[in-house]
């Protein structure tokens with residue numbers, strides 16, 4: 001039976017009088033690859049940090065593999081990989097030393113896998129950290145997060161500095177057969193990359209979870225159509241009523257299933273943030 005690998009229950013975070021996460025509830029089944037999308041400042045990094053136990057929420061709770069994020073057991077830590085938006089590297093070290101140091105912290109560290117991944121992603125093993133480009137630093141963070149065969153991966157814009165070839169290689173490496181079932185939550189603004197790999201999408205806006213659904217369901221059932229008052233309100237995903245445009249989940253309005261047209265992920269993003 002599928003279990004919930006990543007969970008947020010009524011997660012909220014207020015900082016300096018501002019609401020950053022607003023009552024987010026999300027249950028991600030094991031094996032899902034979830035794209036986390038939203039505009040700049042929507043709260044994606046903060047949500048990932050709360051899930052990883054790096055930020056303490058002011059309300060609600062987060063858990064990974066059934067373990068509270070704020071009190072992760074060593075066993076769960078060993079099954080987790082996290083890539084921060086800004087790589088957190090030791091500037092005085094070299095790439096090889098980094099791999100060795102982090103490897104010692106993980107009993108399941110796989111040197112063969114680490115070197116294979118580094119080669120596949122063109123990581124210059126011999127360089128020192130200050131001499132790495134932004135993309136190379138990001139690649140190193142990815143290798144560090146993945147070489148111990150994590151079951152859960154939290155990835156905060158891991159490909160933003162990578163060129164298209166490196167991005168493709170990285171996306172492929174997420175699905176290495178040898179790793180079996182892995183749950184991934186990945187934030188990215190590069191929607192075309194997400195389209196190729198995700199099973200689910202989570203849209204976040206101003207700290208609120210707007211939408212969480214499978215990509216297949218979005219493709220099959222979501223339609224962009226003219227807004228009319230005949231549409232059942234519960235079927236309307238979002239609407240620009242002044243322009244008489246809305247997105248409808250036709251599972252909740254089967255009588256309107258032939259109206260309008262399907263949307264691309266880019267279009268859905270625009271409508272949800274209009």
Ligand SMILES: Nc1ncnc2c1ncn2[C@@H]1O[C@H](COP(=O)(O)OP(=O)(O)OP(=O)(O)O)[C@@H](O)[C@H]1O
Nearest residue numbers: 015016018020038039040041042043044045046047
């Ligand atoms: N320490 C902090 N104190 C106050 N506000 C903060 C703090 N950290 C982040 N914020 C605010 O929280 C909001 C969410 O930030 P977050 O970094 O989670 O967004 P994001 O969706 O990851 O954005 P981006 O796509 O630009 O990376 C932003 O408005 C940001 O300014």
